[in-house]
Amino acid sequence: MSVTPITEASNLISEGIDVEQPTGIVSILQKCDAEIFEGYEDYKSLLHDDTVQTLENIAGHIQDILERTFNELQDFRRQPELFRYCLAGGDKALFTSQEAPEDDPNAGIEALKRASEGKTKVVYIGITCGLSAPYVAGQLDFCLDHPDRFIPVLLGFNPEKLARNNPIDKWDKTFMQVVNRLKERMDSGTTAYILNPVVGPEPITGSSRMKGGTATKVLLETVCLKALFDATHSTENMSVRSMIECYRAVCDAVYSKRDALAQVVNMAGEGLRSGGCIYYLGVDSLAIMGLIDASECPPTYGSSLDDVRGFVGAGYASLKNMEGDISPYGRHFRISLDNFDDILLTEKDIAIVINAGTEESVLTHIRGKQCKKFLLTFEHFQAKSDIFDHVFRIDMPLNVLNELIGQETTTTANQMFREIAVKWCLNAITTGAHILKGKVYKNIMIDVKVSNNKLYHRAAGILQRLGKLDHDTALEYLLRSIYDTDHVTDHIRDLPIAQHILTATPRSKIVPVALVAAVTGSSVEEARKRLDEQPVIRTAIVQALASASK
Known part of the structure; x- marks a missing residue:
């Protein structure tokens, strides 16, 4: 019997979140x-000794690279490029979710080759929350084939034994086999790491944009900041444990204002329910958190690309992404305030203006507009009542942060702490708004977009759980x-999963239609008509399940 990975399991804490008020x-x-x-439970956490030690070790390797680069350059101010990213789907995935490329290990290998070209020593960190993405599996496997150049790190949030073991299209290994190969190399003395603390199931089942994304940010920033700190401070070291505790203090600070945050959630929910949209506006990396939050809503909730969007300063000139201006791809890739x-x-x-309440370059774009206007800010000033309908201010716990890591490091890490505070807020706003719109049943994303292998299997799991169906x-x-x-003909059944995904991606309400048809015994056409007559998907699901139980 297969065991549900923790990243795909239901969180008991949130099983009634769909009937809660903001x-x-x-x-x-x-x-x-x-x-x-x-x-x-009993799994190792972010603050477990093993996690802390692994972060220390990885930071040491990055520190070696930093020190060599700085020594060669001698002029620190030139700030050489030391970090590059490989993103499944390319920079388009920064704004609209590109789920399908995650399923291509060969694309991952080619992207890593390009990113590491000309480098003699590379610390590669492959991020896949569920230990499942073929894109990352291919890159890890490539690193293991070239141990002289690469130090591979697998970052995720499931135990190794729960790594995905399904066949990967057009490849000869499963993710589990790559994990086993990685472990064998580690046991034989090859420098490689598996960094997989368990942070528990997501509040919305499988929505790794939330806890998984947060924990990823915490771990990456901690290891990179420590490497930079230790490379530039010869007589002292930064404590990994203290740095992680800083993020915990920021989390507490955000949720200490939960009543004020709930007001924004309520208004955002009312907006989506009435056919309105949510827009994030800002000028710096805090606004980029809005771009990322917006990009994750369509695959999670089946929302349109217009429902939640983000805009930042001068667009790509502010973003400084690797591929530059990609606005020719279409209007959803046009991200400047203009x-x-x-x-x-x-x-x-x-x-929602993100920490830019005094920036005339932002205010000029909303002043006098009909929409509701909210300000999320860290600044202590009296907001202009003629502009904003509501102000939500986060008070950063600076005294606690200074005590944990010192004032110098707090100042260095200040923007990172602000970013994660904004992430927690925006995740809560869009999660709550989609719950209030009826896009969640219990804690399940019932209108998930079937756009990659992971989501295909998740959709099947949702049908099994809610419809009480067997797998077949x-x-x-x-x-x-x-x-x-x-x-369903034998020809359809025999098609590869990749073809099913290709067919499903542009279609809407795949899972709701399947569930209503299954539990009511109706045709697909009748199920779709039923959903069209009841636009609130949660209500339609509740009605279908109730009629099936009679």
Whole structure:
């Protein structure tokens, strides 16, 4: 019998989140986020000795690279490029989720080759929350083939034994086999690491943009900042444990304002329910957190690309991404504040300004507009009542941070702490808003977009759990919905999963249609009609399940 990975399991804390009011939603998110630091069951946590030691070791390797580079350059101010990213789907994935490229290990290998070209020593950190992404599996495998150049690190949040063991299209290994190969190399003395603390199930089942994304940011920033600190301070070291405790203090500071945050959640939910949209506006990396939050809503909640969008300063000149200006891809890739002016706003829309309440370059884009206006800020000033309908201020725990890591390091890390505080807020806003819109049943993303291998299997799991179906029946109804038919032929069944995903990606309400058809015994056409008549998907699901139980 297969065991559900922790990253795909239901969190008992949040199983009733769909019937909570905004304050209750935020309180549940707070309890779930606390597991990041407090740990989950008996698994090792972010603050476990093994996790701390692994971070120390990885930081040491990065420190060696930093020191060699700085010594060669002699002029520190030249700030050489030391960090590069490989992103499945390229820079487009920064703004619109590009789920399918995660399934291609060969694309991952080619991306890593390009990123590491000309480098003699590379610390590679492969991030896959569920230990499942083929893109990362290919890169890890490539690193293991070239131990003279690469120090591979696998970063995720499941135990190794729960790594995905499904076949990968057009490849000869599973992710589990790559993990086993990595472990064998580690046992034989090869320098490699598995960094996989367990942070508990997500508050919305499988939504790794939340706890998984937060824990990833904490770990990456901690290890890189320590490496930089130790490379530039010959007589003292930065404590990994203290740095992680700083993030815990920031988390506590954010949720200490949960009532104020719940007000924003409520207004955002009202906006989405009435057909409005949420827009994030800002000028720096805090606004980039808005771009990322927005990009994750369509695959998670089946929302449109217009429902939640982010805009930052001068667009790509502010973002400084590797591929430069990619706005020719279409309007959803136009991300400057000037591009925001092209949108015709209504009173249903919500504009959330991120720590730019005194920036005239931002205010000029919202002043006099019909939309509701909110300010999320760290600054202590009296907001202009004629501009903002609501101000949510986060008071950073500077005294605690200074005590933990010292004032110099706190100043250096200040923007990182602010970024993660903004992430917690924005995740709560869009999660709560989609719950209030009816996109969540219990704690399940019932309108998940079936756009990659991981989400295909998640969709089948949702049907099994809610419809009380066996695995084969769940897949049968999933394919019926994908291909819009009541008769799944052997030809369809024999198609590779990649083809099912390709067919499903542009279609809407795949999982709701499949579930309604399964539990009511209706045709796919009848199920779709039922959902069209009841636009609140949670309500339609509740009605279908109730009728099936009679």
